[in-house]
Amino acid sequence: MTERLTVPVELERGSYRVDIGTAILDDPQSWGSVLGDETVLLVSNDTVAPLYADRLESALGERDVHRHIIPDGEPHKNVSTWSGIIDRLIEIRARRDATLIALGGGVVGDICGFAAASYMRGIRFVQVPTTLLAQVDASVGGKTGINHTAGKNLIGAFHQPAAVIIDTATLDTLPRREYLAGLAEVVKYGAIMDAEFLDRIESMIDAVTARDPEVLRELVARSVRNKAKVVSADEREGGIRAILNFGHTFGHAIESVTGYARYLHGEAVAIGMVMAASLSERRGLCEAGTAARLERLLAALGLTTTLPDDIATAPLIETMGLDKKAVAGGLRLVLLTSTGEAVIDQDSSETEIAAAIDACRDPSRAI
Known part of the structure; x- marks a missing residue:
């Protein structure tokens, strides 16, 4: 069993846990109490996905898992990228019991969370942050959103994750x-x-x-x-x-x-x-x-x-x-x-x- 530390985030509604450990991303134990048999859309970017998407998906077993890869970088945290995630959810006929998994840094987490908040007025999502900034800040707290040319994060919603899985070993590959x-x-x-x-x-x-x-x-x-x-x-x-x-x-x-x-x-x-x-x-x-x-x-x-x-x-x-x-x-x-x-x-x-x-x-x- 992989050693992990759990930090609770206690809220009036929708409390959740933050699991912190090494090599927990692809541990089936990380997912057994988080996901059921619902449809899953794994959202990542073109930098992180080649490193960790296969490993994470293998831990999800026989679940119905789909992928959507977005471009890497803050300039892509925009309405077009958000719309692409929504289009993908519609394409796979995701229902209100579907779950989004955000695998990547703060941009992936923010935009994936906003898509989860928007689709069918709100579906579940799980944060799997792979950058230090996302692990210590962006993945916890439920702030989701996208940028506008007039300012950062001007479009968004509060939408708390169902869980946060932090594998500190992913920081080994971080530039x-x-x-x-x-x-x-x-x-x-x-x-x-x-x-x-x-x-x-x-x-x-x-x-x-x-x-x-x-x-x-x-x-x-x-x-x-x-x-x-x-x-x-x-x-x-x-x-x-x-x-x-x-x-x-x-x-x-x-x-x-x-x-x-x-x-x-x-x-x-x-x-x-x-x-x-x-x-x-x-x-x-x-x-x-x-x-x-x-x-x-x-x-x-x-x-x-x-x-x-x-x-x-x-x-x-x-x-x-x-x-x-x-x-x-x-x-x-x-x-x-x-x-x-x-x-x-x-x-x-x-x-x-x-x-x-x-x-x-x-x-x-x-x-």
Whole structure:
């Protein structure tokens, strides 16, 4: 029997479990209590499917399993790709008892989940995340959606998975750049709600960047526990759950103005977190040095923390105004009151936001 750790996500309706382990993706035990004899559509992308689709399908036994492969990458997280999944469900005559399985990173999980939320007003889906970012963040919590040319994730729905199966061994095949990008979301949990976790990450940087298997399981499990705690308290982001967006309003704007082609999501979020921490200091919400500490850790983990001069400040601020987290009266930003504590704020002026952005352009300038 493969050793695994289970983290429950407790909700008023539709509670589910997150299984974390090594070599559990193709273990029939992972699926016995998740799937019945319903029709299954396995959705993956053209990078992940050749690596893991056959192994996963073999674990599903004699079930009626179909596949749908989508192009890899954020630029394909759009209505056309979503429509293709819907077309495939119709083609295989999937009924309301069908289940979608999302095998891949955050893009696959988001778009597959949105298709599950949309088809026949909602069918089951299971997350099988294969990137670090998806394992620690995107696969848990029920946020699904697609991008619009005007902004990231502007079209979507809350639709919780029936289960999340996290096989940390899939990270062995993850390109280094994507692995490092995922670390940004790991650091986020320490910054907003778990100061001890941030200390722990700082103490084992070499093991983290080397993908030590034991350290990976620790990072994933603690991140998932932190996210499950927040999601259980606020399933649909009516309050405290918004703290999980730390750095994301800035990061989403960076992704949008560069056409989702220049930065991976985690890379943009890393820059966005430094901007948000800088703004927190400028607003007097946290002590001096908080942003510099965050910047040093992210840089030590191999992430870029500065914004190039060819990305102008004005378009970023304009795009931030279209972010789905914006509210009447101003931007709703997540700022730090100290390391490990965050607050939802909408009192920052455009001048203060612009100053925080510009402070992240030149590494020689004081954050």
